[in-house]
Amino acid sequence: MRQITFLAILLLFINCKQGTTAQSQKQDEHKEIDKIEIAIPVGNVSVAEIDRIMNFLASDKLEGRDTGSKGLETAAEFIEGEFKKYGVAPYFESYRNVFDAKGVETYNIVGYLKGTDTALENEFVIVGAHFDHIGKGEEINGDTIANGANDNAAGSTAVITLAKHFAENKLNKRSVLFVLFGAEEKGLLGSKHLAKELKEKGLNLYTMVNFEMIGVPLNDKNFKAYITGYEMSNMAHKMNEYAGNELIGFLPKAKEFQLFRRSDNYPFYKEFNVPCQTISTFDFTNYSYYHHVDDEVSEINFDFMAELINDCAPVITKILNTSDKEIKLKAKK
Numbered sequence: 440m441r442q443i444t445f446l447a448i449l450l451l452f453i454n455c456k457q458g459t460t461a462q463s464q465k466q467d468e469h470k471e472i473d474k475i476e477i478a479i480p481v482g483n484v485s486v487a488e489i490d491r492i493m494n495f496l497a498s499d500k501l502e503g504r505d506t507g508s509k510g511l512e513t514a515a516e517f518i519e520g521e522f523k524k525y526g527v528a529p530y531f532e533s534y535r536n537v538f539d540a541k542g543v544e545t546y547n548i549v550g551y552l553k554g555t556d557t558a559l560e561n562e563f564v565i566v567g568a569h570f571d572h573i574g575k576g577e578e579i580n581g582d583t584i585a586n587g588a589n590d591n592a593a594g595s596t597a598v599i600t601l602a603k604h605f606a607e608n609k610l611n612k613r614s615v616l617f618v619l620f621g622a623e624e625k626g627l628l629g630s631k632h633l634a635k636e637l638k639e640k641g642l643n644l645y646t647m648v649n650f651e652m653i654g655v656p657l658n659d660k661n662f663k664a665y666i667t668g669y670e671m672s673n674m675a676h677k678m679n680e681y682a683g684n685e686l687i688g689f690l691p692k693a694k695e696f697q698l699f700r701r702s703d704n705y706p707f708y709k710e711f712n713v714p715c716q717t718i719s720t721f722d723f724t725n726y727s728y729y730h731h732v733d734d735e736v737s738e739i740n741f742d743f744m745a746e747l748i749n750d751c752a753p754v755i756t757k758i759l760n761t762s763d764k765e766i767k768l769k770a771k772k
Contacts, residue, residue, distance in 0.1 A: 482749030496592035505574025507543035556612035568594030569623030594650035630703035647715035662688030668699035672714035
């Protein structure tokens, strides 16, 4: 009886040791996997794709995408169709986040890609741009449609094509919202509404990257774009580190004209107190058609847009995948 008991204990010890060893090996394998850098694909947005989207959003058919207009509705249906085609899900019950804009019902369009990592999927990054414009402008040569090509079909095109890029590659450990804001031209009403709603919902927002007027290159700069609120966080520094070059710079005029407060990044900064900033290339010298009927696709540099969006894709990939929240606000002086 003692011999049988001894053998049973010995077998139990061996099995336990083997189990512990196997578990240890699995843990070591996971550690090694965590150490492996993900292969970050370069952006593959084509000039033809930008041409297609821009020529739709800034066409005369959409009549300037004014809040509450049929043109804005047509733009929304187009964006929803693009998201469905790419496999970008609605974040709410539908893509539309409805709100009241000074007595007019309108909406943000919100697409969603769930994070692929169980430890990071509850942290969110927002990639946004406004898709509305002013509708009609001062008549010039019989034209009254303010097409809003640079402002902000260009930024909207960046968000739509980046949504496609990330949906195809599925390399987002964090979750990401692709947002096309409504009623920006009415006073940032869409972003104010959504920021408040997401804050009340308890969303864990890491950072927001907004795109505004990126249709033409900067004049005489050694960087490709600037961000608003440059001095408020280390976002520009980290973006350049992630890009491996001087992608983002500082534009003094952006600070002088307080552009940080004048785009859809600002309500999210106010609600969440995290880095929320806008990428732009409008430098006050390179584009003469702000809120003008000549803000047409014929004035836009599609090659430059493709280059900038493709440069931003791996940067945003890094933002979505770093184990820590590396982009931080600077302490106020």
